[in-house]
Amino acid sequence: xxxxxxxxxxxxxIEFAARxxxxxxxxxxxxxxxIAPADFAKIIYGYDLFPGVLINLIAIVLPFVELFSGLxxxxxxxxRPAALIVNGMLLGFIIALSINLVRGHEFDxxxxxxxxxxxxSSVELLLVxxxxxxxxxxxxxxxxxxxxxxxxxxx
Amino acid sequence: MGxxxxxxxxxxxxxxxxxxxxxxxxxxxxxxxxxxxWDESKxxxxxxxKDDVVVVDLEIDDVKIAKQIYDIGKAVFVDxxxxxxxxxxxxxGAVSLPVGQFDESIDAFHDQYSTSSSIxxxxxxxxxxxSHRLAHLxxxxxxxxxxxxxxxxxxxxxxxxxIE
Numbered sequence: 001x002x003x004x005x006x007x008x009x010x011x012x013x014i015e016f017a018a019r020x021x022x023x024x025x026x027x028x029x030x031x032x033x034x035i036a037p038a039d040f041a042k043i044i045y046g047y048d049l050f051p052g053v054l055i056n057l058i059a060i061v062l063p064f065v066e067l068f069s070g071l072x073x074x075x076x077x078x079x080r081p082a083a084l085i086v087n088g089m090l091l092g093f094i095i096a097l098s099i100n101l102v103r104g105h106e107f108d109x110x111x112x113x114x115x116x117x118x119x120x121s122s123v124e125l126l127l128v129x130x131x132x133x134x135x136x137x138x139x140x141x142x143x144x145x146x147x148x149x150x151x152x153x154x155x
Numbered sequence: 156m157g158x159x160x161x162x163x164x165x166x167x168x169x170x171x172x173x174x175x176x177x178x179x180x181x182x183x184x185x186x187x188x189x190x191x192x193w194d195e196s197k198x199x200x201x202x203x204x205k206d207d208v209v210v211v212d213l214e215i216d217d218v219k220i221a222k223q224i225y226d227i228g229k230a231v232f233v234d235x236x237x238x239x240x241x242x243x244x245x246x247x248g249a250v251s252l253p254v255g256q257f258d259e260s261i262d263a264f265h266d267q268y269s270t271s272s273s274i275x276x277x278x279x280x281x282x283x284x285x286s287h288r289l290a291h292l293x294x295x296x297x298x299x300x301x302x303x304x305x306x307x308x309x310x311x312x313x314x315x316x317x318i319e
Binding site for chain 1: 161164165167168169171172173175176177179180183185186187188189190191192193194200201202203204206207282
């Protein structure tokens with residue numbers, strides 16, 4: 001790995017900030033989806049990517065995976081696995097957004113709250129944001145030194 | 156740390172999330188069924204939530220039947236969409252009663268149409284719940300003869316039926 005890049009990836013302050021930024025973002029993102037799962041299910045339907053039988057299950061489970069991985073990152077409970085879960089979700093979001101961007105399908109992204117418009121004009125911005133989050137998640141995952149403020153460090 | 160530990164901890168985190176998700180969904184007043192109705196050919200799409208507004212009994216699922224009611228000329232067609240959508244185009248002769256402005260509009264509506272009027276509500280089709288929300292509000296106001304044309308304005312327009 002490039003020396004400068006390695007220094008960034010080994011920086012404990014960056015690791016701490018990345019965990020908190022990702023954690024707060026994911027907890028916030030889960031909030032409205034947990035309160036109004038029916039609205040979130042409709043947004044998932046709007047993506048036009050998932051079979052009907054899975055839509056409700058995704059709407060029920062995904063917000064809690066966001067909430068728990070967000071909490072895990074902030075509290076420092078299994079931070080590496082939490083970062084891996086977050087990056088798995090981000091990869092899913094990036095793929096879903098990209099597919100709909102390519103096929104020009106207009107939809108509500110539903111990223112943070114219901115009714116937030118994610119129409120094609122801003123999908124590029126959403127993608128850039130998710131890619132930045134993904135890099136943050138990667139930093140948390142690859143960080144090899146002692147982490148600040150963790151309950152279960154486990155590595 | 157080995158991959159085994161990472162995998163184990165992922166399973167723990169995901170397991171807790173899944174247990175919490177189904178527990179909260181079970182007890183939440185806004186919880187949804189495990190399977191929703193996402194086939195537009197079978198009716199209006201819905202997550203089948205506990206607080207769901209969709210009432211199948213009120214639905215007219217064939218736009219041709221709605222046209223027959225329209226042709227008899229005794230029913231009032233009510234547009235539940237926003238005022239802007241109504242002004243952009245609506246079923247000929249329909250009355251605008253946006254569900255979001257119900258409180259402001261209901262008195263004027265009441266003055267013009269008695270609670271025994273035959274009412275057919277529509278919105279934007281099978282992905283739209285506004286007609287059902289409006290139906291509940293009108294039923295609460297004492298209207299007894301309320302139906303919903305679930306194909307909405309797009310379904311009506313695609314048949315070439317009168318619009319303005």
